[in-house]
Amino acid sequence: EIVLTQSPATLSLSPGDRATLSCRASQSVRIYLAWYQQKPGQAPRLLIYDASNRATGIPARFIGSGSGTDFTLTITSLEPEDFAVYYCQQRSDWPPFTFGQGTKLEIK
Amino acid sequence: EVQLVESGGGLVQPGGSLRLSCAGSGFTLSNYEVNWVRQAPGKGLEWVAYSSGSGPTVAYSDSVRGRFTISKDNANNALYLHLNSLRANDTAVYYCTRGDYGSGPGSLWGQGTPVAVSS
Numbered sequence: 001e002i003v004l005t006q007s008p009a010t011l012s013l014s015p016g017d018r019a020t021l022s023c024r025a026s027q028s029v030r031i032y033l034a035w036y037q038q039k040p041g042q043a044p045r046l047l048i049y050d051a052s053n054r055a056t057g058i059p060a061r062f063i064g065s066g067s068g069t070d071f072t073l074t075i076t077s078l079e080p081e082d083f084a085v086y087y088c089q090q091r092s093d094w095p096p097f098t099f100g101q102g103t104k105l106e107i108k
Numbered sequence: 109e110v111q112l113v114e115s116g117g118g119l120v121q122p123g124g125s126l127r128l129s130c131a132g133s134g135f136t137l138s139n140y141e142v143n144w145v146r147q148a149p150g151k152g153l154e155w156v157a158y159s160s161g162s163g164p165t166v167a168y169s170d171s172v173r174g175r176f177t178i179s180k181d182n183a184n185n186a187l188y189l190h191l192n193s194l195r196a197n198d199t200a201v202y203y204c205t206r207g208d209y210g211s212g213p214g215s216l217w218g219q220g221t222p223v224a225v226s227s
């Protein structure tokens with residue numbers, strides 16, 4: 001089973017800052033990694049699929065990069081609505097479709 | 109509007125059973141892969157089960173295999189997750205997700221249905 005490790009667990013930043021979230025896989029997932037955003041009381045929503053492709057309606061400030069075992073989600077200039085929990089998920093080797101444990105992006 | 113709607117959650121005693129429903133709206137559910145993902149209170153996301161679109165393929169996580177099963181109801185544009193032999197650590201919000209070709213298993217999410225296992 002592929003294990004995804006996200007870092008940091010919590011990231012404290014201010015609106016307008018640049019956020020960099022990491023997801024590391026225990027073995028190569030090629031490009032088959034997705035990022036999700038979850039706000040309190042809501043279902044997750046897809047932000048990025050296949051490492052770098054923005055889902056429909058996702059703003060350009062969300063940028064996914066990486067391949068193999070190391071992936072990054074960058075939010076270039078944080079908006080107030082971006083403060084949430086972010087998860088990565090792999091679909092390279094399944095079952096299971098494993099998730100990372102999440103990174104909480106909070107307002108500093 | 110294209111959406112997924114889950115229902116069927118509730119409070120059940122340990123060892124009990126529930127049937128969760130995932131209904132598609134605005135699209136034909138059987139044309140897509142469907143997954144179930146759960147989230148225990150205050151915890152992260154855990155993939156639980158997979159069903160192929162038109163084919164018979166299903167898959168389950170180790171934690172639920174042998175206790176949970178998926179069935180399809182194409183006439184009602186729905187899919188069910190049957191939860192048996194429930195345990196306290198099955199307590200979670202259960203989401204169904206639609207997988208789109210090329211964009212992966214979590215392209216569309218329902219709002220979730222809560223399951224609480226307690227005596």
